[in-house]
Amino acid sequence: MSHVSVSNVWKEYDGQIVLERVNLEVKPHAFVSIVGPSGCGKSTFLRMLLSQEMPSRGSILVDGAPLPPEPTEERGVVFQRYSVFPHLTVLENVAFGLEVQRSRLVGRLFGARRREVFEACGEIIAAVGLDAARDKYPSQLSGGMQQRLAIAQALIRRPRILLLDEPFGALDPGIRADMHDLMLTLFEETGLTVFMVTHDLKEAFHLGTRLIAFDRYRRRPEEIGAYGATITFDLPLDRSSPREKREAMAEIGHAVAGN
Amino acid sequence: MSHVSVSNVWKEYDGQIVLERVNLEVKPHAFVSIVGPSGCGKSTFLRMLLSQEMPSRGSILVDGAPLPPEPTEERGVVFQRYSVFPHLTVLENVAFGLEVQRSRLVGRLFGARRREVFEACGEIIAAVGLDAARDKYPSQLSGGMQQRLAIAQALIRRPRILLLDEPFGALDPGIRADMHDLMLTLFEETGLTVFMVTHDLKEAFHLGTRLIAFDRYRRRPEEIGAYGATITFDLPLDRSSPREKREAMAEIGHAVAGN
Amino acid sequence: AEKTDFKIAWTIYAGWMPWPYAQEHGIVKKWADKYGISIEFQQINDYVESINQYTAGKFDGVLVTNMDALTIPAAGGVDTSVVLVGDYSNGNDGVVLKGAKSLADIKGQKVNLVELSVSHYLLARGLDSIGLKESDVSTVNTSDADIVAAAASPDVTAVVAWNPQLAEIKKSPDMTEVFDSTKIPGEIMDLAVVNTETLKDNPKLGKALAGAWFETLALMARDDAEGKAAREEMAKLSGTDLPGYDAQLKTTYLYTDPKDAAAFTRSDDIVKYMDLVRSFSFEHNLLGEGAASKDVVGIAFPGGKVLGDAANVKLRFDDTYEQLAADGKL
Amino acid sequence: MARRWINRHPGRAERLFLGLLPFLILILVYATGSAMRLEVNPNDKLLPSFASLGNAIARVAFSTDPRTGVVLLWADTAASLERLVLGLVIATALSLVIGVVNGVLPYVRAGLSPMVAIVSMIPPMALLPVLFIVFGLDELSKVVLIVIGIAPFLMRDLEARILEMPGEQLIKAQTLGASSWQIVLRVVLPQMLPRLIDAVRLSLGPAWLFLISAEAIAADVGLGYRIFLVRRYLAMDVILPYVVWITLLALIFDIALKRFNAWVFPWMEAGRRSA
Amino acid sequence: MARRWINRHPGRAERLFLGLLPFLILILVYATGSAMRLEVNPNDKLLPSFASLGNAIARVAFSTDPRTGVVLLWADTAASLERLVLGLVIATALSLVIGVVNGVLPYVRAGLSPMVAIVSMIPPMALLPVLFIVFGLDELSKVVLIVIGIAPFLMRDLEARILEMPGEQLIKAQTLGASSWQIVLRVVLPQMLPRLIDAVRLSLGPAWLFLISAEAIAADVGLGYRIFLVRRYLAMDVILPYVVWITLLALIFDIALKRFNAWVFPWMEAGRRSA
Numbered sequence A, B: 001m002s003h004v005s006v007s008n009v010w011k012e013y014d015g016q017i018v019l020e021r022v023n024l025e026v027k028p029h030a031f032v033s034i035v036g037p038s039g040c041g042k043s044t045f046l047r048m049l050l051s052q053e054m055p056s057r058g059s060i061l062v063d064g065a066p067l068p069p070e071p072t073e074e075r076g077v078v079f080q081r082y083s084v085f086p087h088l089t090v091l092e093n094v095a096f097g098l099e100v101q102r103s104r105l106v107g108r109l110f111g112a113r114r115r116e117v118f119e120a121c122g123e124i125i126a127a128v129g130l131d132a133a134r135d136k137y138p139s140q141l142s143g144g145m146q147q148r149l150a151i152a153q154a155l156i157r158r159p160r161i162l163l164l165d166e167p168f169g170a171l172d173p174g175i176r177a178d179m180h181d182l183m184l185t186l187f188e189e190t191g192l193t194v195f196m197v198t199h200d201l202k203e204a205f206h207l208g209t210r211l212i213a214f215d216r217y218r219r220r221p222e223e224i225g226a227y228g229a230t231i232t233f234d235l236p237l238d239r240s241s242p243r244e245k246r247e248a249m250a251e252i253g254h255a256v257a258g259n
Numbered sequence C: 001a002e003k004t005d006f007k008i009a010w011t012i013y014a015g016w017m018p019w020p021y022a023q024e025h026g027i028v029k030k031w032a033d034k035y036g037i038s039i040e041f042q043q044i045n046d047y048v049e050s051i052n053q054y055t056a057g058k059f060d061g062v063l064v065t066n067m068d069a070l071t072i073p074a075a076g077g078v079d080t081s082v083v084l085v086g087d088y089s090n091g092n093d094g095v096v097l098k099g100a101k102s103l104a105d106i107k108g109q110k111v112n113l114v115e116l117s118v119s120h121y122l123l124a125r126g127l128d129s130i131g132l133k134e135s136d137v138s139t140v141n142t143s144d145a146d147i148v149a150a151a152a153s154p155d156v157t158a159v160v161a162w163n164p165q166l167a168e169i170k171k172s173p174d175m176t177e178v179f180d181s182t183k184i185p186g187e188i189m190d191l192a193v194v195n196t197e198t199l200k201d202n203p204k205l206g207k208a209l210a211g212a213w214f215e216t217l218a219l220m221a222r223d224d225a226e227g228k229a230a231r232e233e234m235a236k237l238s239g240t241d242l243p244g245y246d247a248q249l250k251t252t253y254l255y256t257d258p259k260d261a262a263a264f265t266r267s268d269d270i271v272k273y274m275d276l277v278r279s280f281s282f283e284h285n286l287l288g289e290g291a292a293s294k295d296v297v298g299i300a301f302p303g304g305k306v307l308g309d310a311a312n313v314k315l316r317f318d319d320t321y322e323q324l325a326a327d328g329k330l
Numbered sequence D, E: 001m002a003r004r005w006i007n008r009h010p011g012r013a014e015r016l017f018l019g020l021l022p023f024l025i026l027i028l029v030y031a032t033g034s035a036m037r038l039e040v041n042p043n044d045k046l047l048p049s050f051a052s053l054g055n056a057i058a059r060v061a062f063s064t065d066p067r068t069g070v071v072l073l074w075a076d077t078a079a080s081l082e083r084l085v086l087g088l089v090i091a092t093a094l095s096l097v098i099g100v101v102n103g104v105l106p107y108v109r110a111g112l113s114p115m116v117a118i119v120s121m122i123p124p125m126a127l128l129p130v131l132f133i134v135f136g137l138d139e140l141s142k143v144v145l146i147v148i149g150i151a152p153f154l155m156r157d158l159e160a161r162i163l164e165m166p167g168e169q170l171i172k173a174q175t176l177g178a179s180s181w182q183i184v185l186r187v188v189l190p191q192m193l194p195r196l197i198d199a200v201r202l203s204l205g206p207a208w209l210f211l212i213s214a215e216a217i218a219a220d221v222g223l224g225y226r227i228f229l230v231r232r233y234l235a236m237d238v239i240l241p242y243v244v245w246i247t248l249l250a251l252i253f254d255i256a257l258k259r260f261n262a263w264v265f266p267w268m269e270a271g272r273r274s275a
């Protein structure tokens, strides 16, 4: 059975077609890496998976049911731009998801229950390397630190689908490798389905169990607007065969670079 | 003669030491790649080179003279966060530097002179691949497109020193390769000196003629704040020897990843 | 200094409406031309502001009550001459109680009025007449523009007001007028005053004003169509209609005949009235905070009579122009 | 699944209905109140019936005043609008200059910002006598009252908005060789004009307030003058239509300025979150 | 190299000097004007000398009034502050509720937003008669006038600020399972409180204005009452100190609210560009 099913989705903005004829069937527990040139509509695609925007045409089904019309806790997200809450400390940002879950009325815990939740958050904060900044506000963090915080925040509710929009772009290689390990561990442990937009092909191959590329078939300037991008490559990735992977990588790299 | 000379520079914020004992001599026409873990002070270092902030101690000399106390057109910049003018179109954003140069009084050209400048900007706009978006406003561009615009804008005045803070982080590999070529061409043609912060070691090696890494010697949580980061690696890069490059890369990668 | 252009401030009030009428119908111009000067009447909505502007020197003259002439320009050191005593309030000011029958019921009530104005004076005189003191009531300063609405408010039980507001307030069935200015005739006068120095240097101004004033009064007093038309226009100007305006005129004793005006200005009554007014003013600190007694500001009357400090005369009742009009010598 | 309320947007028709609803309720409440009062006292002037409102409107808006030969409402409106527009234009121009130099130049800010903050706290009404004496009782003082009343707010708002601008933009402009003057002209001003106009929209209410207050004290024509004139007779049948008319005028100004902003500064709209 | 003016920051001492300069100039201008007028008429009341100002201050602020047995200035201040604070608190609370639901819930916005916009344009002074009837002539109507005067501005500002919030935050909160109510409580409200307080600071001027106007219309104690009472005899020696005092009080409120904001909402300051 296919878990996420995208059929014939189009998306226009004010008459400008961004995406057209997007079809995709994703099995449960897939890690879909999404690549494609800048401005081709990758973020737009993620926004539709999130129900932040509606497709202009076509439908998206999850487990056979249409996507709920609004974001839910089953689909977590890390945006390209920073999306943590500026008025909460690192710890409070991470605890937010648990607090609203456990206190429906005021969305906030007190006393022992609060301490308990905060302790539970310590682990993931440590995992993203923000232990020393637990009590800082986002504006006191560097860009990369904010993004790591956003990742921790999105993971705390253990969503079934995780949408990542260039989540590791601002991280240095060391931290990035740690985050990759964290992602893979979580992915294996929880049976999560992940959609990740990235510009780093190596990352796409390293993490993904499947790689799709968005691109336009028509590239002449006067055609942009009238024709949108769609899925031009769709490769299942087998993590066990490094050679195949390298070959596929070269092929895709070539195609996506567009020359 | 050394072109840019940084001697014993410290930077503190509210008693928290971010950088300490930074010493660096840079020859003219160098391409300095800067790497280091997130939050270690790379952006802070660039801000000081830009005169956006003053060192807490120590001095920075350019061609033997102290750095002017404010940003000048000799030092161009592309920030980590988007820094184009939201009220100008792509074309106007790029033309800005030329307009303020040629019209001291109103910073704006009219008629034939305006057309001439706008035409001159066409080339670099094409070079960063924004031809189709010449008349769009930044808010109508994707993140990557905005960043490419910022690069074109910074290059138009042909600064002698160019400061780049993760300029290509948001670009897809194809565009990124084009931008690399553009950077290298410009670098060779103009005798520019470049300081570029990046998280991508491959990029650092590919573009740089020299690579420096910032890091802390002390990493225990209770020591952060009391001790800052400083330059821990400083390698001249010879573009002609791929093997050496690969070896150095492995070494640095290991060190910077911190494990 | 001698000059030819004069500005007088006026505000809307039944007894003063002849002035704007005279201006619009060229009567003022006719008389001013006769004396080779020009006089402009400028309307100010806010009565106190018009006096303040006169006191600050922005106008050569102003239409004002006797008490305000004493307490604002005169007490403020601006030597002021009364050129014309236009009328006195003969029922135009009144004390109104809600659901009570006599003035004695006012005891202990909160009274809404324009504090330190002629309303306040009327209240004091009323209380005096039945042996009450001002401390037997408490006063709430209420703007004259809003006093009608205030009176309609459920928690207001006692109001002192002048026309046309008074008439509006009395229209409400539960309001009873328990005291009015017919009980103190002549004490609340409406005057045309001019800066003394200006008048001394330019007696023509006084003559022109007197000429225009009595001509207009004669016109409006007529019971024929022309007189009615004049009054109708004055009514319009003051924002009401002819019956409303006529009702207000009934409670205004206009000195239509210049002889009467001159006689009243010279009478002993006016000295007595001004003494009452200055006593009230002194008791309410209106002659200046530092005033040692009610004598600090001198008031001069025709024939050399002076109330208070003769060395500091700042308010002068002058019958010259009324007399000239009476003698037909203008 | 039911959507969260924050995600539910009314349709066109619903929006129209919801927007009109409070007004319908208001009219109903008025009608009831009026009927109740008129039953007790048929001469009550406070809440006149719709019929007498209609009469009064016909009198002031559609027939010439026999005395002056003009239609009162239009004469009043013309006089008031002239004062208002003049006051708004002067206040805006002044605030633009002072707000921008305050926001951009630290030295000027150190000198003027505290002064502007303090002046913005002075209740201008209390100083009316001085104003009238300094600026005379004619049009000038009315315009000056509007300017004094709203300019400090505009200046402070503008200064704050400029200080909120991302510092990177000013740095970027400097690295492109722009002088202080050029930065003001090409970076700060164009971005601040739409904000200023938004601030002017917020000032429309106070501007009318000051105009009416000034007209209540010294004028012989104008909307505020008329209201003041008939207020002593409690002629609510004239006051209420005048108030509605003033509100309508203010609203038209507001909408016109909003449209103007969207039209002249397209880049503002391009980035807005849809409402 | 000479720095650009936008990059030059005055030092501590310079800032103090520059900040005081306009006030010194003002005092000088006043002293000259006063001396000139007093030369012409020693009894002139419009611009009293500093000596008579001092006398008046001593009289109203430091000695009991013989008639009432209280120190006038303190009695007036206490009465006015009570009304002002009450009005501000009620207006703020009301605006918080309405502004937030307007900003967050599209359905409520469709209904209330136009109404609030229109109410914000009504000049409240013109409707005083109705206010008097409904709320009486005592304290309540004064407080209500303040509320009616400033609440619509606060509501509109809050609504606009909420609409300016990055949409990503609301989306993010939803993906973390927050309900509309939880989003309001934990995301919108905490971020809006400091903005609301900033808006209240901007409303301090208007709030005083409405208070003084209300006190001018009907009162027996209060700062506005005193000013309008003594205006009857142009006692600028009392009016001017009262105006200065009101300005000072407003300023203290302003600074206190600013401090409060920085203290209670540290995250606001953390990200600010240094001035």
Ligand SMILES: Nc1ncnc2c1ncn2[C@@H]1O[C@H](COP(=O)(O)OP(=O)(O)OP(=O)(O)O)[C@@H](O)[C@H]1O
Residues within 6 Å of the ligand: A013, A014, A018, A036, A037, A038, A039, A040, A041, A042, A043, A044, A045, A080, B140, B141, B142, B143, B144, B145, B170, B172
């Ligand atoms: N709200 C909008 N209104 C109009 N056009 C939009 C809007 N949002 C996005 N677009 C357009 O849609 C296209 C796709 O944008 P999107 O942000 O999805 O690109 P992307 O693939 O994520 O690019 P990048 O890799 O640079 O982030 C762009 O051409 C952009 O101009």
Ligand SMILES: Nc1ncnc2c1ncn2[C@@H]1O[C@H](COP(=O)(O)OP(=O)(O)OP(=O)(O)O)[C@@H](O)[C@H]1O
Residues within 6 Å of the ligand: A140, A141, A142, A143, A144, A145, A170, A172, B013, B014, B018, B036, B037, B038, B039, B040, B041, B042, B043, B044, B045, B080
């Ligand atoms: N204005 C400031 N006030 C206080 N601390 C600051 C300020 N700016 C930066 N810092 C601190 O200085 C340190 C270095 O920040 P910086 O932005 O230079 O890091 P970076 O190396 O560029 O990180 P990244 O790779 O994530 O961009 C961080 O710990 C940050 O918290």
Ligand SMILES: [Mg+2]
Residues within 6 Å of the ligand: A042, A043, A044, A080, A165, B142, B143
């Ligand atoms: Mg994107």
Ligand SMILES: [Mg+2]
Residues within 6 Å of the ligand: A142, A143, B042, B043, B044, B080, B165
């Ligand atoms: Mg950085």
